[in-house]
Amino acid sequence: MAVLKKIRTRWWTQPAQPESYLRPKPEPALVPSVGTRYDVRPLTISQLDECWHLDQRCFVDGEAYSRETFEYLLTAPESVSYRAVTSGGVMVGFVIGLVEPDHTGHVTTVGVTPEHRRRHLGKRLMLQVEEGFRRRNVRLVRLEVRSLNTAAQKVYENLGYAVTQRLPKYYSNGGDGLLMLKSLD
Numbered sequence: 001m002a003v004l005k006k007i008r009t010r011w012w013t014q015p016a017q018p019e020s021y022l023r024p025k026p027e028p029a030l031v032p033s034v035g036t037r038y039d040v041r042p043l044t045i046s047q048l049d050e051c052w053h054l055d056q057r058c059f060v061d062g063e064a065y066s067r068e069t070f071e072y073l074l075t076a077p078e079s080v081s082y083r084a085v086t087s088g089g090v091m092v093g094f095v096i097g098l099v100e101p102d103h104t105g106h107v108t109t110v111g112v113t114p115e116h117r118r119r120h121l122g123k124r125l126m127l128q129v130e131e132g133f134r135r136r137n138v139r140l141v142r143l144e145v146r147s148l149n150t151a152a153q154k155v156y157e158n159l160g161y162a163v164t165q166r167l168p169k170y171y172s173n174g175g176d177g178l179l180m181l182k183s184l185d
């Protein structure tokens, strides 16, 4: 996931929120049945809280985005975002992309809730955001990933992304990042 310094800096100047507001209550994890079917749909500001809560369950390394960051990402005109939902309409995954000023597509974050992983939802979400970028005439996609996050790197490599640069101490805990790129030709 990307470290969104500009957005965070902007929101850090806001007054502090009460503790109860900042910490969503954990939801019980139910093991999904083998035949569970999923749809991929657009992700909008209507799903702000659902998405924010899901992100807390996907990113347990202290790098989850704040609610305000999601509010920005889901209302920005350059946002290209999708969610994976069960047939019951519960969101179990999401991807958020931004069309950057240089016209690259930037995948800022993608996550699938732990109990729904390895069902090709991460892959489907990535393919959908790439399609959304294509429709906006984006030809190059970039993303950042933790150097230790081999699961995510595998998903990206399988989809044709290649590491082009190491980003020393990119993450706030000092972890390195990798910049990965894919051409959409």
Ligand SMILES: CC(C)(COP(=O)(O)OP(=O)(O)OC[C@H]1O[C@@H](n2cnc3c(N)ncnc32)[C@H](O)[C@@H]1OP(=O)(O)O)[C@@H](O)C(=O)NCCC(=O)NCCS
Residues within 6 Å of the ligand: 001, 002, 058, 059, 109, 110, 111, 112, 113, 116, 117, 118, 119, 120, 121, 122, 123, 124, 144, 145, 146, 149, 150, 151, 152, 154, 155, 158
């Ligand atoms: C990364 C993440 C989104 C992948 O989602 P997913 O739905 O489980 O991934 P997929 O099922 O689409 O995986 C597609 C392929 O990638 C590879 N892959 C995915 N997870 C893997 C893992 N843990 N170990 C090894 N390979 C893995 C496999 O080749 C897999 O295909 P296969 O299951 O047929 O072998 C998910 O693990 C996640 O939410 N992680 C926490 C948040 C995160 O790290 N996000 C990325 C930030 S950059």
